[in-house]
Amino acid sequence: MSRFNSIRETAAARFDEARREVRALGERVKNEQDDAQDVTGKYVDLESNLRNYHAEEAQYLEIMRRSGSIKDTLAVAERLADVRGRIERTQGQLNLLAHQTQMAVLEVTLCTEAVAQPVDVRWHPKAEIKAAFWDAADDLSVYANFMIAVLFRLPVFLLWVITVLVSALCGWRLLRWVWKRLLSAPAPAG
8 A cells, every 4th residue: 555655646746746847838827627536445445355365365275285076176276266367357456546646647738829910011112003003904904805895796786776776667667657547547427
């Protein structure tokens, strides 16, 4: 038990030292949380069980030395194997607990504070002139493309206008002719 306590105290001291060093890295700690489990009771129980299993093993070994028949020897050997298995499992659990007390997880999330950068106000007339020139050239190319499209589509547009005007003129004449026929028709005598 003293070995377990010394391991636990050493691990706790090293963990606290590591935590202090990490805290010193930042200006402030936003969140800190411990999740520790005390396994001392479990460790003591396992040590007690281990002592009892060793005592049981010693008794079976003594019985085996005194047994005379093969049947008795086989029965005691079976019990001895069972106790040996329990001893090994218990020893493994003790080793695991001792190892767990030596380990700890320290999770750190670091964030930086946003620092406002001063705005760099500079006027670059050469760059402005160059940008304006390229914008003007781009606008001129858009205008030229539009004018080319208008010139090449103008005959089609004029054809549509002429078609609409001729249709309207024909419709107007037809309407006037129908109107004259209906109004100039002689009234029935009577």
